[in-house]
Amino acid sequence: MRRRGQVQSGTTDQRLLDTQDSTDWLHGDPWRVMRIQSEFVEGFGALAELGPAISVFGSARTAIDSPEYEAGVRIGRTLAEAGFAVITGGGPGAMEAANRGALEAGGLSVGLGIELPFEQGLNRYVDMGVNFRYFFVRKTMFVKYAQGFVVLPGGFGTLDELFEALTLVQTKKVTRFPIVLFGTAYWGGLVDWVRGTLIAEGKASRADLELFHVTDDVDEAVALVTKEV
Incomplete structure (x- = not known):
């Protein structure tokens, strides 16, 4: 209720329906909150009935003729044959490989894309795709609708997803979430650093080495990420 000097000219309906010359409101924080909410709703709605699934991560720069790409295809295929949907970031490289393996095996191939300042798009092996503006919303979907992670060799984006998952398991935000690093030669240096620096200097506990497996x-x-699901 407003009286006297607090009475405002016009009404809320009028301000909503009148044509506005400026579109600055599109870039304000209140509107961003609505966009974030809509992304969560869209993701939840698309993936809620997905069924058992495993998220597979890896570099978008993995060459199609590389051993890593072939490993991604085999992992996607084996997961699909075991009855699991395969979720990736939907891009090229290792993500495409896992989607391709799942599709060729008759499984459900899912891609969760991200808006980037350069063209990427969803690869052609994705059956169900959802695009996101915000990394944190996308990462929530990776964890919420998967029972585990397989992490192929990758760069900063892959490391971001890996360490987010490790942190969630370590802090018991998720109670059972197997994480497998595929490629002992690639991940060996990281594991050595965790053991020789983080744990040696007391920044992590020796038990944290049990949060993941390397193979x-x-x-x-596939057996490690799908057991007891």
Whole structure:
């Protein structure tokens, strides 16, 4: 209620319906909150009935003729044959490989894309795709609708997703979430640093080494992320 000097000219309906010359409101924080909310709603709605699924991560720069790409195809195929949907970031490289393996095996191939300042788009092997503006919303979907992670060799984006998952498991925000690093040669230096620096200097506990597994075997990787699901 407003009286006397607090009475405002016009009404809320009028301000809503009148044509506005400026579109600055599109870039304000209140509108961003609505966009963030809509992305969560869209993601939840699209993935809620997905069923058992595993998220597979890896570099968008993985060459199609590389051993890493072939490993991604085999991992996607084996997961699909085990009855799991395969979720990736939907891009090229290792993500495409896992989607391709799932699709060729008759499984459900899911891609969760991200808006980037350069063209990427969803790869052609994605059956169900959702694009996001915000990394943090996308990462929530990766964890919420997957029972585990398989992490192929990758760069900063892959490391971001890996360490977010490790932090969630370490802090018991998720109670059971197997994480497999595929490629002992690639991940060996990181594991050595965790052991020789983080743990040695008391920044992590020795038990934290049990939060993940490292392997070069596709069947072992799939068994580790799908057991007891």
